[in-house]
Amino acid sequence: MEVSPEKAHTAVPVKKKKSFWKTALDQKLLYLMSIPFVIWVFVFNYLPVWGWTMAFQNFRPGRAFTEQEWVGLTHFINLFQDDYFYLVLRNTVAMSVMLLVAGFTIPIIFAVLLNEVRHSLFKRSVQTISYLPHFVSWVVVAGIVTKMLSTDGGIVNDILMALNIVDSPVQFMSKEKWFWWIVTFSDVWKEMGWNSIIFLAAMAGIDPQLYEAAKVDGAGRWRRIWHITLPGIRPTMMVILILSIGGMISIGFERQLLLGNSLVKEYSDVLELYALNYGIGLGRYSYGTAIGIFNSIVSIVLLLLANGIFKRFTKTSVM
Amino acid sequence: MAKRAKLSKTNLNERLFDIFNYTLMILVIVITLYPFLNVLALSLNESTDTVRGGIYIWPREFTLDNYAVILQYDTLITGFTNSVLRTVIGTVLGVFVCSMIAYTLSRKDFQARKFVSTVIVLTMFFSGGLIPTYMLIRDLGLINSFAVYILPGLVSAWNIIIIRSFMDGLPFALQESAKIDGANDFTIYWKIILPICKPVLATIALFIAVSQWNAWFDTYIYNSTNPALTTLQYELMKILQNTTTSTSGGIDSVRGQGLELMKRVSPESVRMAITIVTVVPILLVYPFLQRYFVKGMTLGAVK
Numbered sequence: 001m002e003v004s005p006e007k008a009h010t011a012v013p014v015k016k017k018k019s020f021w022k023t024a025l026d027q028k029l030l031y032l033m034s035i036p037f038v039i040w041v042f043v044f045n046y047l048p049v050w051g052w053t054m055a056f057q058n059f060r061p062g063r064a065f066t067e068q069e070w071v072g073l074t075h076f077i078n079l080f081q082d083d084y085f086y087l088v089l090r091n092t093v094a095m096s097v098m099l100l101v102a103g104f105t106i107p108i109i110f111a112v113l114l115n116e117v118r119h120s121l122f123k124r125s126v127q128t129i130s131y132l133p134h135f136v137s138w139v140v141v142a143g144i145v146t147k148m149l150s151t152d153g154g155i156v157n158d159i160l161m162a163l164n165i166v167d168s169p170v171q172f173m174s175k176e177k178w179f180w181w182i183v184t185f186s187d188v189w190k191e192m193g194w195n196s197i198i199f200l201a202a203m204a205g206i207d208p209q210l211y212e213a214a215k216v217d218g219a220g221r222w223r224r225i226w227h228i229t230l231p232g233i234r235p236t237m238m239v240i241l242i243l244s245i246g247g248m249i250s251i252g253f254e255r256q257l258l259l260g261n262s263l264v265k266e267y268s269d270v271l272e273l274y275a276l277n278y279g280i281g282l283g284r285y286s287y288g289t290a291i292g293i294f295n296s297i298v299s300i301v302l303l304l305l306a307n308g309i310f311k312r313f314t315k316t317s318v319m
Numbered sequence: 320m321a322k323r324a325k326l327s328k329t330n331l332n333e334r335l336f337d338i339f340n341y342t343l344m345i346l347v348i349v350i351t352l353y354p355f356l357n358v359l360a361l362s363l364n365e366s367t368d369t370v371r372g373g374i375y376i377w378p379r380e381f382t383l384d385n386y387a388v389i390l391q392y393d394t395l396i397t398g399f400t401n402s403v404l405r406t407v408i409g410t411v412l413g414v415f416v417c418s419m420i421a422y423t424l425s426r427k428d429f430q431a432r433k434f435v436s437t438v439i440v441l442t443m444f445f446s447g448g449l450i451p452t453y454m455l456i457r458d459l460g461l462i463n464s465f466a467v468y469i470l471p472g473l474v475s476a477w478n479i480i481i482i483r484s485f486m487d488g489l490p491f492a493l494q495e496s497a498k499i500d501g502a503n504d505f506t507i508y509w510k511i512i513l514p515i516c517k518p519v520l521a522t523i524a525l526f527i528a529v530s531q532w533n534a535w536f537d538t539y540i541y542n543s544t545n546p547a548l549t550t551l552q553y554e555l556m557k558i559l560q561n562t563t564t565s566t567s568g569g570i571d572s573v574r575g576q577g578l579e580l581m582k583r584v585s586p587e588s589v590r591m592a593i594t595i596v597t598v599v600p601i602l603l604v605y606p607f608l609q610r611y612f613v614k615g616m617t618l619g620a621v622k
Binding site for chain 2: 031032044048122133140145189221296
């Protein structure tokens with residue numbers, strides 16, 4: 001790596017102060033190319049955090065900050081006393097865990113099996129097709145899932161009827177007990193291929209000689225997968241797992257909003273949807289913000305915990 | 320003798336594994352593709368015939384009426400135009416801004432590099448949340464504006480990191496010789512760096528374009544009261560959401576001559592046709608960019 005002239009210059013301690021401003025002047029274009037966007041990010045990403053103060057006020061739009069009525073933790077206390085909050089929390093936790101488990105293991109299994117396909121054209125075709133749903137919006141996926149599960153002409157019911165598993169079509173979309181599974185399955189359908197890219201890339205980095213040696217020693221497919229492929233992608237698996245645990249509670253609301261309906265509300269409402277309905281739908285901004293803060297804090301704690309645990313046991317860390 | 324027996328047993332196991340594996344992969348293809356083919360077949364089938372059921376991957380009575388009906392909906396045309404506009408503008412601006420910031424961060428001699436990098440990377444780890452963001456957008460006067468589709472997400476930390484790790488791999492000598500020739504920093508970025516970053520820029524452009532094309536929530540939350548600012552995904556969302564609660568399609572802006580056509584097609588078939596219209600642009604683009612985004616994905620994840 002070559003040292004640029006500017007850097008060599010600032011390394012001289014005597015002229016440090018002066019050369020800082022001189023360098024700054026030299027780099028005025030670099031400043032112009034980046035600082036406006038630092039301000040941009042400050043406005044759109046950092047300023048909303050200031051809005052967290054709303055959770056401690058009885059916020060009224062149009063009033064100045066100093067004129068707002070401060071109420072301390074009232075909104076949080078109300079939140080923890082609301083029975084519906086626990087229902088929503090249960091849904092959030094249940095769907096988070098299901099999405100985490102399915103969204104983490106299934107792409108790995110898919111990647112491992114795809115990696116065993118030797119026919120390279122077939123392998124590439126499967127891969128290309130498996131990415132496809134990732135690029136389609138949740139609006140479309142929700143529409144497709146609803147169509148596939150519908151009682152008139154939905155393929156799932158057609159198959160179940162043909163196999164005599166059910167006597168009459170199942171109304172999947174309006175049954176509460178199915179909702180969590182529908183969300184999980186839709187997510188796997190949409191993201192399995194895409195999430196496997198990273199594992200397939202990690203597998204491509206495994207030394208082929210290891211497989212050759214194992215073959216000579218008489219190791220079969222399963223043993224090669226178990227002793228070479230899986231250990232080979234272990235670091236990648238760890239990083240992805242930690243990241244997914246961090247993102248667990250922030251599962252969003254897109255899937256629930258689009259796949260849910262009033263019939264399954266008690267199983268589809270999640271924290272962010274709850275915040276959206278109260279905060280913007282009913283104009284209870286402060287209460288909605290309190291829900292949002294609770295959500296963020298839980299997800300930060302989870303991320304730090306996951307990172308801490310893995311750091312302890314595996315000496316790898318993502319933060 | 321014993322050895323041969325053992326060998327054939329492993330061979331049999333390998334065979335069984337292959338059969339199982341290939342079957343599973345074919346099943347993956349079928350489960351992934353079938354819904355799209357089914358929707359396509361339904362969108363090309365005569366409405367009254369569709370009701371009889373039994374349409375799987377091939378239309379029984381071929382027609383383009385369902386698509387012709389779409390053209391009668393003013394809101395869908397507006398939505399389509401807005402979706403195209405936000406995709407084009409959002410992608411061009413996004414690629415330009417993110418690559419420019421990435422360039423300043425790839426310059427090891429840039430004084431404010433650490434500061435700029437920290438401020439931007441931190442945004443990946445927190446968010447103000449739904450309601451504070453909504454209030455901010457409201458205070459900025461961006462509600463009921465086209466700008467709300469472009470401005471808030473313009474600077475993306477994730478995209479910047481991916482572009483920057485690509486730039487970090489470029490030889491510094493390239494820039495140095497240009498500098499000696501008297502080129503300024505912006506010229507170096509624009510004339511020298513950008514052209515060689517094409518692969519990574521294609522990846523980022525695809526990511527931004529897809530997320531712009533697929534976005535509906537910003538329309539829903541900020542612009543739902545202004546029909547002139549609607550987007551295709553939002554219109555589709557409204558139409559799809561309508562089915563689960565009632566059987567009539569939520570379509571209100573049919574022009575006079577379209578009514579005749581309307582009577583012949585069911586909302587269900589139109590829904591399928593609109594789904595195809597929103598999906599096709601993506602299907603056309605992504606196979607060509609595949610080799611780029613696989614690289615981009617792994618590059619970003621390694622960082």
